[in-house]
Amino acid sequence: xxxxxxxxxxxxxxxxxxxxxxxxxxxxxxxxxxxxxxxxxxxxxxxxxxxxxxxxxxxxxxxxxxxxxxxxxxxxxxxxxxxxxxxxxxxxxxxxxxxxxxxxxxxxxxxxxxxxxxxxxxxxxxxxxxxxxxxxxxxxxxxxxxxxxxxxxxxxxxxxxxxxxxxxxxxxxxxxxxxxxxxxxxxxxxxxxxxxxxxxxxxxxxxxxxxxxxxxxxxxxxxxxxxxxxxxxxxxxxxxxxxxxxxxxxxxxxxxxxxxxxxxxxxxxxxxxxxxxxxxxxxxxxxxxxxxxxxxxxxxxxxxxxxxxxxxxxxxxxxxxxxxxxxxxxxxxxxxxxxxxxxxxxxxxxxxxxxxxxxxxxxxxxxxxxxxxxxxxxxxxxxxxxxxxxxxxxxxxxxxxxxxxxxxxxxxxxxxxxxxxxxxxxxxxxxxxxxxxxxxxxxxxxxxxxxxxxxxxxxxxxxxxxxxxxxxxxxxxxxxxxxxxxxxxxxx
Amino acid sequence: xxxxxxxxxxxxxxxxxxxxxxxxxxxxxxxxxxxxxxxxxxxxxxxxxxxxxxxxxxxxxxxxxxxxxxxxxxxxxxxxxxxxxxxxxxxxxxxxxxxxxxxxxxxxxxxxxxxxxxxxxxxxxxxxxxxxxxxxxxxxxxxxxxxxxxxxxxxxxxxxxxxxxxxxxxxxxxxxxxxxxxxxxxxxxxxxxxxxxxxxxxxxxxxxxxxxxxxxxxxxxxxxxxxxxxxxxxxxxxxxxxxxxxxxxxxxxxxxxxxxxxxxxxxxxxxxxxxxxxxxxxxxxxxxxxxxxxxxxxxxxxxxxxxxxxxxxxxxxxxxxxxxxxxxxxxxxxxxxxxxxxxxxxxxxxxxxxxxxxxxxxxxxxxxxxxxxxxxxxxxxxxxxxxxxxxxxxxxxxxxxxxxxxxxxxxxxxxxxxxxxxxxxxxxxxxxxxxxxxxxxxxxxxxxxxxxxxxxxxxxxxxxxxxxxxxxxxxxxxxxxxxxxxxxxxxxxxxxxxxxxxx
Numbered sequence: 001x002x003x004x005x006x007x008x009x010x011x012x013x014x015x016x017x018x019x020x021x022x023x024x025x026x027x028x029x030x031x032x033x034x035x036x037x038x039x040x041x042x043x044x045x046x047x048x049x050x051x052x053x054x055x056x057x058x059x060x061x062x063x064x065x066x067x068x069x070x071x072x073x074x075x076x077x078x079x080x081x082x083x084x085x086x087x088x089x090x091x092x093x094x095x096x097x098x099x100x101x102x103x104x105x106x107x108x109x110x111x112x113x114x115x116x117x118x119x120x121x122x123x124x125x126x127x128x129x130x131x132x133x134x135x136x137x138x139x140x141x142x143x144x145x146x147x148x149x150x151x152x153x154x155x156x157x158x159x160x161x162x163x164x165x166x167x168x169x170x171x172x173x174x175x176x177x178x179x180x181x182x183x184x185x186x187x188x189x190x191x192x193x194x195x196x197x198x199x200x201x202x203x204x205x206x207x208x209x210x211x212x213x214x215x216x217x218x219x220x221x222x223x224x225x226x227x228x229x230x231x232x233x234x235x236x237x238x239x240x241x242x243x244x245x246x247x248x249x250x251x252x253x254x255x256x257x258x259x260x261x262x263x264x265x266x267x268x269x270x271x272x273x274x275x276x277x278x279x280x281x282x283x284x285x286x287x288x289x290x291x292x293x294x295x296x297x298x299x300x301x302x303x304x305x306x307x308x309x310x311x312x313x314x315x316x317x318x319x320x321x322x323x324x325x326x327x328x329x330x331x332x333x334x335x336x337x338x339x340x341x342x343x344x345x346x347x348x349x350x351x352x353x354x355x356x357x358x359x360x361x362x363x364x365x366x367x368x369x370x371x372x373x374x375x376x377x378x379x380x381x382x383x384x385x386x387x388x389x390x391x392x393x394x395x396x397x398x399x400x401x402x403x404x405x406x407x408x409x410x411x412x413x414x415x416x417x418x419x420x421x422x423x424x425x426x427x428x429x430x431x432x433x434x435x436x437x438x439x440x441x442x443x444x445x446x447x448x449x450x451x452x453x454x455x456x457x458x459x460x461x462x463x464x465x466x467x468x469x470x471x472x473x474x475x476x477x478x479x480x481x482x483x484x485x486x487x488x489x490x491x492x
Numbered sequence: 493x494x495x496x497x498x499x500x501x502x503x504x505x506x507x508x509x510x511x512x513x514x515x516x517x518x519x520x521x522x523x524x525x526x527x528x529x530x531x532x533x534x535x536x537x538x539x540x541x542x543x544x545x546x547x548x549x550x551x552x553x554x555x556x557x558x559x560x561x562x563x564x565x566x567x568x569x570x571x572x573x574x575x576x577x578x579x580x581x582x583x584x585x586x587x588x589x590x591x592x593x594x595x596x597x598x599x600x601x602x603x604x605x606x607x608x609x610x611x612x613x614x615x616x617x618x619x620x621x622x623x624x625x626x627x628x629x630x631x632x633x634x635x636x637x638x639x640x641x642x643x644x645x646x647x648x649x650x651x652x653x654x655x656x657x658x659x660x661x662x663x664x665x666x667x668x669x670x671x672x673x674x675x676x677x678x679x680x681x682x683x684x685x686x687x688x689x690x691x692x693x694x695x696x697x698x699x700x701x702x703x704x705x706x707x708x709x710x711x712x713x714x715x716x717x718x719x720x721x722x723x724x725x726x727x728x729x730x731x732x733x734x735x736x737x738x739x740x741x742x743x744x745x746x747x748x749x750x751x752x753x754x755x756x757x758x759x760x761x762x763x764x765x766x767x768x769x770x771x772x773x774x775x776x777x778x779x780x781x782x783x784x785x786x787x788x789x790x791x792x793x794x795x796x797x798x799x800x801x802x803x804x805x806x807x808x809x810x811x812x813x814x815x816x817x818x819x820x821x822x823x824x825x826x827x828x829x830x831x832x833x834x835x836x837x838x839x840x841x842x843x844x845x846x847x848x849x850x851x852x853x854x855x856x857x858x859x860x861x862x863x864x865x866x867x868x869x870x871x872x873x874x875x876x877x878x879x880x881x882x883x884x885x886x887x888x889x890x891x892x893x894x895x896x897x898x899x900x901x902x903x904x905x906x907x908x909x910x911x912x913x914x915x916x917x918x919x920x921x922x923x924x925x926x927x928x929x930x931x932x933x934x935x936x937x938x939x940x941x942x943x944x945x946x947x948x949x950x951x952x953x954x955x956x957x958x959x960x961x962x963x964x965x966x967x968x969x970x971x972x973x974x975x976x977x978x979x980x981x982x983x984x985x986x987x988x989x990x991x992x993x994x995x
Contacts, residue, residue, distance in 0.1 A: 064974060064975070066900070066973075066974055066975075066976055067900060067903070067904075067976050067980050070903070072974075134894075137894060138894040138895060141893055141894050141895075142894075142895070145888070145893070152940075152941070155940075155941055156941075157941075159941075160937055160941045164933075164937075167929075167933070168929075171891075171926065171929055172926055175891075175892075175922050175925055175926060175929075176919065176922045176923055176926065179906070179922060180906070180915075180918055180919065180922055183903070183906040183907055183910050183918065184910055184915070184918075186907060186910075187907055187910040187911055
């Protein structure tokens with residue numbers, strides 16, 4: 001199989017999964033078996049492609065040219081490869097988790113759920129591999145629409161309202177800012193291709209470039225930069241597996257991935273550094289990091305707290321992209337992977353607690369650690385990874401980002417990163433402490449161990465362990481990301 | 493046969509129309525009409541292929557009389573594209589008809605429906621094919637009169653008042669166009685479009701002064717009459733008042749057919765007059781036609797989209813959406829640049845597919861539910877999943893989501909605006925498409941999130957005879973969102989011809 005065929009298969013397999021799921025709607029075991037097999041196959045395809053890409057290959061595939069200059073084309077580079085690797089790997093894990101969660105919870109419309117999930121993964125693969133802004137925008141929008149039925153899965157009034165906010169903000173930003181920016185780039189540069197060094201150098205005045213960058217940064221609503229972040233907490237009405245994979249990993253990471261791609265391949269890091277147009281966006285990102293963490297402190301609903309935590313963490317990556325120096329780009333890219341494993345663990349745990357104990361509010365979770373020791377242990381590990389303490393993967397990406405901010409002489413931003421870590425401790429640790437050390441109150445079954453189904457528990461243990469293991473593989477990821485970093489740095 | 497194609501295209505439906513009347517038998521009349529429509533479509537495709545490969549387009553002299561004296565038919569890329577569009581939509585919509593009109597039109601009138609439908613098709617095709625101004629007016633009247641009759645076939649009695657309203661407005665429009673043609677004939681002594689374009693540039697002696705013909709007051713007045721007349725016919729804001737009722741109360745097939753073709757043909761007339769007869773120089777530099785058109789287009793887009801949001805009758809809502817979409821076409825034309833015109837023409841093509849498909853989907857809903865009120869659509873997404881899925885896909889096209897045809901036209905319009913550096917207009921255009929999100933999603937929420945009412949027996953999916961034509965048009969909306977060689981290719985060619993024909 002050539003590399004080009006790999007790309008084709010990576011797009012085809014999720015679609016096949018969606019088709020098989022739909023066809024086997026009345027046979028749940030077969031349906032979920034198909035999804036699982038496809039997820040596994042996709043991961044193997046991506047993994048075998050990754051080896052080549054990280055070795056320096058840049059496979060390309062042009063699907064079709066829609067109008068002259070606008071092509072649905074793919075070109076795999078390290079950043080997209082890393083993202084696809086993380087997303088496809090976690091799809092396998094999440095599928096197992098979904099089966100456990102959806103069955104234990106007797107959710108309806110499971111066929112629609114698994115089919116839309118597969119289509120969303122298809123869109124993520126397309127976005128990760130896209131060769132130009134048009135293809136990226138196309139898959140970005142496919143992702144928005146394919147996740148709408150997942151967000152509104154319960155079909156009640158709350159879901160409808162959540163879905164409205166979700167679609168409203170994502171479409172508003174993408175249509176009125178992102179599409180405008182893409183059109184403008186097309187008129188200025190005459191191309192939409194992602195190229196090393198960017199396509200906009202010398203094409204417009206710094207003022208125009210600054211406006212354009214702002215349009216991109218805010219237009220990518222999925223990156224949840226404040227004040228366009230409200231859709232993410234709204235999306236929490238979805239079943240937990242959706243929140244876990246899509247709203248902690250796939251959808252939001254497509255957002256920050258887009259920002260990173262635009263910073264590296266459309267503007268070019270050199271242009272951003274020379275003109276300094278990204279400075280104020282760094283402060284916006286810094287403000288989002290702090291404000292979202294503060295809001296997270298006030299949330300009693302576990303999923304809402306995690307959602308605000310995600311908003312805060314996403315801005316780390318945006319910050320890295322806007323710093324546009326080696327440390328920033330590498331730290332930001334690495335954070336895509338590191339945060340994914342940490343946050344998905346936390347969401348898995350939130351879902352497991354909901355399934356086993358039917359609790360959603362943190363104040364009700366006293367003593368939960370005695371009933372669900374494994375889940376809470378995993379939650380603890382995930383929290384440490386998100387906070388960024390060694391020996392967890394998250395510590396590396398935060399370290400690099402701090403280095404990047406220091407290199408740019410932004411002491412204030414270094415301080416923001418440090419304060420944010422403290423805030424992370426403040427909003428995540430009380431959950432663990434409450435779970436382990438507070439008495440369970442009037443619960444009759446307080447001494448009884450009652451974990452969620454195995455299919456839920458195994459995935460969350462797996463991702464928690466990965467978060468730990470990534471600490472030791474940071475060097476590998478660092479090596480993978482080196483080619484996209486603006487200046488080659490010798491040692492971390 | 494090949495050189496007679498332009499006339500065959502017109503003659504076939506024209507002759508078949510009275511035949512349907514004579515047949516007086518439901519099945520025979522509809523079968524004949526169907527055969528005629530599909531063969532017209534085939535001929536149109538063939539004609540477009542020839543026209544695109546003939547530099548300067550095909551000309552056909554009626555009865556062998558040479559151009560300025562006899563009537564000349566002229567098919568260039570734009571006309572060819574319009575012919576394909578109109579005949580294609582007519583064929584697909586008529587395939588939808590036999591099942592759909594069973595409930596909506598009394599069986600005894602079915603042969604009349606077929607007759608009027610074919611006459612309307614003749615008129616619309618004729619307008620696009622002719623190179624003669626008076627002939628154009630004749631075809632305009634044929635299509636308009638049969639359209640009034642078609643609308644009045646609607647089941648509800650309000651169809652009669654809607655048709656009457658359209659009759660009054662349409663007649664005023666047509667009369668204005670006739671007055672303009674008369675004035676132009678008075679000044680130039682010719683009715684042939686190419687010849688007239690030539691003669692408008694000549695100089696004449698007027699009250700001991702030498703003036704260029706198109707600077708005379710008579711021609712200015714003619715231009716004014718024309719633009720108002722055509723604006724009424726194409727339902728450009730604020731002259732759109734006839735349209736919402738006409739579309740809302742006509743039988744489903746008729747709405748689908750007229751919404752996709754009638755206003756588009758008027759846009760075609762506008763392009764013909766402004767670019768081919770008067771010329772870019774006169775329309776856009778001597779007269780501030782672009783500014784006026786752009787202002788009306790933008791106001792129209794916002795006013796009509798906002799009105800659409802508040803409609804409870806979904807057919808009316810889509811009708812207002814049509815008024816807004818005409819605004820996009822006018823906007824494209826007002827730029828008078830290659831990308832702008834391409835965008836306008838492609839949007840004409842794409843919107844016809846989208847709206848045609850959506851109105852046919854409405855026809856499916858009417859067939860099963862008997863109503864198009866928003867409150868009656870509760871939970872219909874569960875009862876008629878395929879129909880609603882088609883409707884939503886069409887809606888995404890209206891919004892302009894990538895992969896649908898609507899995105900292609902929007903992309904061209906936006907690049908045309910940004911080329912000029914008018915970014916505030918680009919922002920307005922993009923914001924206006926968000927209004928489409930609101931009115932489409934209102935329906936989506938009702939159809940998918942509310943419980944369907946308990947009926948006995950429960951509402952079922954529409955029959956295949958209705959679903960297949962709907963699916964064809966909606967599918968075309970996706971196909972032309974990904975494969976644009978035909979739509980954008982021909983539109984771009986047409987735009988270059990229009991701009992090049994009159995430097």
